Amino acid sequence: MSQVVVDVVLKPEISDPQGQAVLGALGRLGHTGVRSVRQGKHFVLEVDGEPDEAELRQIAETLLANPVIEDVELHLPARTTD
Amino acid sequence: MSQVVVDVVLKPEISDPQGQAVLGALGRLGHTGVRSVRQGKHFVLEVDGEPDEAELRQIAETLLANPVIEDVELHLPARTTD
Amino acid sequence: MSATEGLSELDTAPGRTNRLDTVALATEQPDDAQPYAELGLKDDEYARIREILGRRPTTAELAMYSVMWSEHCSYKSSKVHLRRFGDLPKSDALLVGMGENAGVVDVGEGYAVTFKVESHNHPSYVEPYQGAATGVGGIVRDILTMGARPIAVMDSLRFGRADAPDTARVLPGVVAGVGGYGNCLGLPNIGGELLFDDCYAGNPLVNALCVGVLRHEELQLAKAEGVGNKVVLFGARTGGDGIGGVSVLASETFDAEGPAKRPAVQVGDPFTEKLLIEACLEIFAAGLVTGIQDLGGAGISCATSELAAAGSGGMAIDLDAVPLRDSTLTPAEILMSESQERMCAIVEPDKVEAFLAVCAKWDVLATVIGEVTDGDRLTIDWHGERIIDVPPRTVALEGPRYERPMSRPADLDALQADTPPSSSADLRADWLAVVSSPDGADKSWVTEQYDRYVRGNTVLAQPEDAGVLRIDESSNLGIALSLDGNARYARLDPYTGAQLNLAEAYRNVAVSGAKPLAVTNCLNFGSPENPEVMWQFAEAVRGLADGCRELGLPVTGGNVSLYNQTGDVAINPTPVIGVLGVHADVTRRVPTGWRADGESVLLLGE
Amino acid sequence: MRIGVITFPGSLDDVDAARAVRLAGGEPVALWHADHDLKDVDAVVLPGGFSYGDYLRAGAIAARSPLMADVVAAARGGLPVLGICNGFQVLCEAGLLPGALTRNGHLHFRNRDQGLLVERADTAWTSSFEQGQRIVVPVKNGEGRYVAAPAELDRLEGEGRVVVRYVDGNPNGSSRDIAGVTSADGRVVGLMPHPEHAVEELTGPSVDGLGFFTSVLSALVVAA
Ligand SMILES: Nc1ncnc2c1ncn2[C@@H]1O[C@H](COP(=O)(O)OP(=O)(O)O)[C@@H](O)[C@H]1O
Numbered sequence: 006m007s008q009v010v011v012d013v014v015l016k017p018e019i020s021d022p023q024g025q026a027v028l029g030a031l032g033r034l035g036h037t038g039v040r041s042v043r044q045g046k047h048f049v050l051e052v053d054g055e056p057d058e059a060e061l062r063q064i065a066e067t068l069l070a071n072p073v074i075e076d077v078e079l080h081l082p083a084r085t086t087d
Numbered sequence: 088m089s090q091v092v093v094d095v096v097l098k099p100e101i102s103d104p105q106g107q108a109v110l111g112a113l114g115r116l117g118h119t120g121v122r123s124v125r126q127g128k129h130f131v132l133e134v135d136g137e138p139d140e141a142e143l144r145q146i147a148e149t150l151l152a153n154p155v156i157e158d159v160e161l162h163l164p165a166r167t168t169d
Numbered sequence: 170m171s172a173t174e175g176l177s178e179l180d181t182a183p184g185r186t187n188r189l190d191t192v193a194l195a196t197e198q199p200d201d202a203q204p205y206a207e208l209g210l211k212d213d214e215y216a217r218i219r220e221i222l223g224r225r226p227t228t229a230e231l232a233m234y235s236v237m238w239s240e241h242c243s244y245k246s247s248k249v250h251l252r253r254f255g256d257l258p259k260s261d262a263l264l265v266g267m268g269e270n271a272g273v274v275d276v277g278e279g280y281a282v283t284f285k286v287e288s289h290n291h292p293s294y295v296e297p298y299q300g301a302a303t304g305v306g307g308i309v310r311d312i313l314t315m316g317a318r319p320i321a322v323m324d325s326l327r328f329g330r331a332d333a334p335d336t337a338r339v340l341p342g343v344v345a346g347v348g349g350y351g352n353c354l355g356l357p358n359i360g361g362e363l364l365f366d367d368c369y370a371g372n373p374l375v376n377a378l379c380v381g382v383l384r385h386e387e388l389q390l391a392k393a394e395g396v397g398n399k400v401v402l403f404g405a406r407t408g409g410d411g412i413g414g415v416s417v418l419a420s421e422t423f424d425a426e427g428p429a430k431r432p433a434v435q436v437g438d439p440f441t442e443k444l445l446i447e448a449c450l451e452i453f454a455a456g457l458v459t460g461i462q463d464l465g466g467a468g469i470s471c472a473t474s475e476l477a478a479a480g481s482g483g484m485a486i487d488l489d490a491v492p493l494r495d496s497t498l499t500p501a502e503i504l505m506s507e508s509q510e511r512m513c514a515i516v517e518p519d520k521v522e523a524f525l526a527v528c529a530k531w532d533v534l535a536t537v538i539g540e541v542t543d544g545d546r547l548t549i550d551w552h553g554e555r556i557i558d559v560p561p562r563t564v565a566l567e568g569p570r571y572e573r574p575m576s577r578p579a580d581l582d583a584l585q586a587d588t589p590p591s592s593s594a595d596l597r598a599d600w601l602a603v604v605s606s607p608d609g610a611d612k613s614w615v616t617e618q619y620d621r622y623v624r625g626n627t628v629l630a631q632p633e634d635a636g637v638l639r640i641d642e643s644s645n646l647g648i649a650l651s652l653d654g655n656a657r658y659a660r661l662d663p664y665t666g667a668q669l670n671l672a673e674a675y676r677n678v679a680v681s682g683a684k685p686l687a688v689t690n691c692l693n694f695g696s697p698e699n700p701e702v703m704w705q706f707a708e709a710v711r712g713l714a715d716g717c718r719e720l721g722l723p724v725t726g727g728n729v730s731l732y733n734q735t736g737d738v739a740i741n742p743t744p745v746i747g748v749l750g751v752h753a754d755v756t757r758r759v760p761t762g763w764r765a766d767g768e769s770v771l772l773l774g775e
Numbered sequence: 776m777r778i779g780v781i782t783f784p785g786s787l788d789d790v791d792a793a794r795a796v797r798l799a800g801g802e803p804v805a806l807w808h809a810d811h812d813l814k815d816v817d818a819v820v821l822p823g824g825f826s827y828g829d830y831l832r833a834g835a836i837a838a839r840s841p842l843m844a845d846v847v848a849a850a851r852g853g854l855p856v857l858g859i860c861n862g863f864q865v866l867c868e869a870g871l872l873p874g875a876l877t878r879n880g881h882l883h884f885r886n887r888d889q890g891l892l893v894e895r896a897d898t899a900w901t902s903s904f905e906q907g908q909r910i911v912v913p914v915k916n917g918e919g920r921y922v923a924a925p926a927e928l929d930r931l932e933g934e935g936r937v938v939v940r941y942v943d944g945n946p947n948g949s950s951r952d953i954a955g956v957t958s959a960d961g962r963v964v965g966l967m968p969h970p971e972h973a974v975e976e977l978t979g980p981s982v983d984g985l986g987f988f989t990s991v992l993s994a995l996v997v998a999a
Binding site for chain 4: 628
Binding site: 013031 | 096109112113116124128131133139146150151
């Protein structure tokens with residue numbers, strides 16, 4: 006069993022009202038050092054055995070993200086060496 | 088300017104209907120090797136100068152996450168050494 | 170020790186570690202000390218459990234009795250007063266009265282309507298979105314359990330001052346939660362209330378109403394009959410959420426810091442509930458169940474003991490069969506879990522296959538967990554050992570009952586003393602205070618977050634005084650509903666205040682053009698252990714019952730929410746009253762407001 | 776004329792869409808997401824609701840259901856398809872319509888009676904209207920903000936693919952007030968507002984929505 010993390014983020018040209026709302030709240034609370042906030046999704050998948058990178062990339066790019074508006078970052082576990 | 092990532096995940100005992108729905112879809116699409124899916128939020132913050140860990144942790148735990156049902160993972164950039 | 174912590178130590182026999190506490194062990198070791206006080210049971214209540222069982226309870230039995238005998242589940246402080254509603258004259262329209270999950274009223278043409286209002290106050294304070302969402306989910310399941318298709322919801326909300334910081338935390342989450350859940354179920358929201366008062370700052374009120382419609386012959390009852398019939402648990406998996414939430418949260422007073430005990434919050438899954446609704450309606454239509462119960466407070470403990478208590482036999486459950494989300498749960502935790510979106514049905518053996526097939530079609534998980542037995546015991550086994558062996562009626566129906574002391578509030582005379590404004594400046598100030606009150610402000614920020622159109626039968630909704638729904642598209646038969654409360658009147662005089670609330674809801678339904686038929690209510694009060702609160706409660710019930718007698722309306726059901734206070738300070742007594750009316754022809758409904766130039770204005774009444 | 780209405784798990788306005796088809800004079804035919812069976816219908820409506828709870832992304836999981844493969848193939852062959860609200864989201868996720876629908880700019884679900892400008896009165900679903908006609912139809916959504924890359928929006932505008940646009944206020948922050956778009960051939964239309972909730976005086980703010988359903992019936996008569 007291994008754990009794979011997929012982060013889905015909006016493409017830079019797509020506006021992000023949720024991130025904007027967080028930024029506005031931070032400003033009101035006095036956290037003025039934060040310049041920008043973007044909100045995305047974070048998936049943690051448990052897969053049987055060694056993860057199959059090609060399959061996981063396909064899952065990430067076609068189901069977990071909508072390629073019209075989102076990009077994905079796939080984080081596979083460091084391969085165990087024993 | 089540095090970039091800080093905050094992942095917000097549901098506490099393990101809290102049910103995750105969104106992750107369940109994704110898992111169901113993966114099964115129907117034939118990706119049977121995925122055993123579980125948990126869905127969380129992924130925030131990317133740009134902050135002025137060196138990030139202040141205590142402040143960011145407070146932001147993460149009180150504003151970005153709902154501490155009643157969620158945990159946070161804070162990823163600070165590796166400190167630049169120049 | 171919090172109740173939840175107390176529970177995780179349950180299941181192992183008292184004084185020992187790692188040995189499952191079983192009926193055999195409880196008989197063998199009758200005198201072991203047990204943490205009943207931490208679970209909210211009083212000395213005499215614990216003594217009664219021992220007397221009923223003739224031995225000490227097992228730890229799982231103790232858990233079961235403690236939730237089922239909590240204020241929220243047993244109505245132990247309110248029952249003696251609620252009897253007044255049962256004493257009202259019989260109404261021909263009433264098909265099912267108090268005591269079932271919701272009352273059922275005949276509205277003609279072979280249709281019946283079931284409706285009920287319920288509170289989710291404390292959970293909504295702890296986690297506004299999920300608290301409010303699961304409040305809607307719970308009341309919808311009550312209506313579904315009667316065999317009805319849920320067709321609309323309403324919500325009555327009260328918060329602290331509109332400009333208080335905590336209101337900014339609680340109100341948006343509650344509104345989003347009511348909307349998020351109801352919208353996703355496809356139930357139009359046809360009305361409600363939004364009011365502000367300091368007394369709710371540490372204890373907001375979230376009352377949700379659901380209404381459903383069925384044909385007379387489709388009525389279902391929560392009853393386990395027929396030896397050999399199977400007990401089927403269906404819907405979501407059971408997890409560690411909301412363990413003991415009912416007894417812990419709803420039967421406890423919050424201090425200024427909020428609740429001392431925090432059971433895990435329940436997270437609603439409206440999508441699963443929507444599938445449950447469709448699966449249940451298909452199951453009812455095919456005649457596949459003989460009894461059904463929803464799982465709400467006290468989870469499996471409540472559903473199994475209530476089903477068995479209402480039937481004529483016993484029930485045997487194999488707890489290992491319950492599908493879990495978390496394999497580390499102990500048996501007591503499984504019994505008390507309040508995981509949402511679950512139902513329990515009694516199914517004849519030769520219909521089990523068809524039942525499971527409907528569930529599979531709707532992607533609803535369904536599992537046989539036991540069967541109806543002859544005899545009169547509810548037994549529950551875990552890993553092959555008996556951990557529960559009780560007479561179910563003692564759990565579900567024969568809980569404690571209190572005649573709590575009552576006294577008229579000492580400050581009432583001073584409050585009632587009439588002090589009209591003495592100068593025109595005072596009058597002006599009072600008038601400005603009234604017209605600028607957020608209570609009178611436009612509510613569209615709230616109502617725009619609710620779907621009013623779904624199902625295509627909403628004839629009137631916000632901002633009308635009553636919601637009106639079409640029931641039959643060919644005959645235009647319909648219903649009207651209004652949900653109202655005025656806690657300031659009730660604080661001044663709970664007897665008259667309850668009647669004024671009833672009269673308001675009644676008028677709202679009547680002016681839409683409907684004939685009022687029946688009443689539901691949610692009684693939100695402070696701690697019953699405070700004699701002044703108990704007096705307010707009793708007076709409000711007496712007022713409501715007398716008002717209903719005068720108007721010739723039955724009370725078909727409702728909900729009592731006690732312990733609504735912050736520290737020692739109770740909320741204003743807040744009876745929220747729902748009135749249901751029938752429209753023979755909804756096309757003749759009367760909306761609020763002037764319609765055309767030149768119409769005459771008449772004032773009716775004194 | 777047989778108009779299919781698909782029910783996905785979590786579809787809500789399927790009963791309303793079927794009623795609208797009936798009131799327009801068509802025969803509604805119930806279609807089930809898990810079947811590979813379009814039942815010989817002459818057109819298909821994807822109704823509103825929260826298919827699969829709108830978990831993941833609105834419409835994402837439903838777009839991958841068995842029946843959608845048949846709908847995509849038939850639409851490529853010219854079958855008229857209307858996606859309303861969640862149905863529009865499904866059509867975008869399935870690649871039948873361009874762009875995507877995202878969380879409303881103000882982050883709230885919003886239900887209100889909405890003014891719309893009909894910009895294309897020559898699609899399979901809008902021929903009963905006049906070009907430039909203003910209509911009122913309810914909107915109700917939490918994820919109705921239409922987005923696409925700016926160049927893509929320019930291309931769509933250039934090709935006249937915007938069918939209806941919000942007027943008298945944009946309820947969700949949609950790019951360029953876009954409320955609905957069409958495929959290049961004008962057979963597939965998706966919109967966020969709910970025409971099926973504006974088909975009867977008794978229950979809707981207008982009966983303007985009926986036009987979408989009468990349009991497809993007359994388009995089919997012409998074709999037959
Ligand atoms: N204020 C009330 N007025 C009338 N009936 C009530 C009231 N409160 C509770 N009841 C009735 O008592 C019974 C138990 O209520 P409750 O525990 O809320 O039902 P459930 O078991 O569905 O949760 C129900 O039949 C309910 O209608």
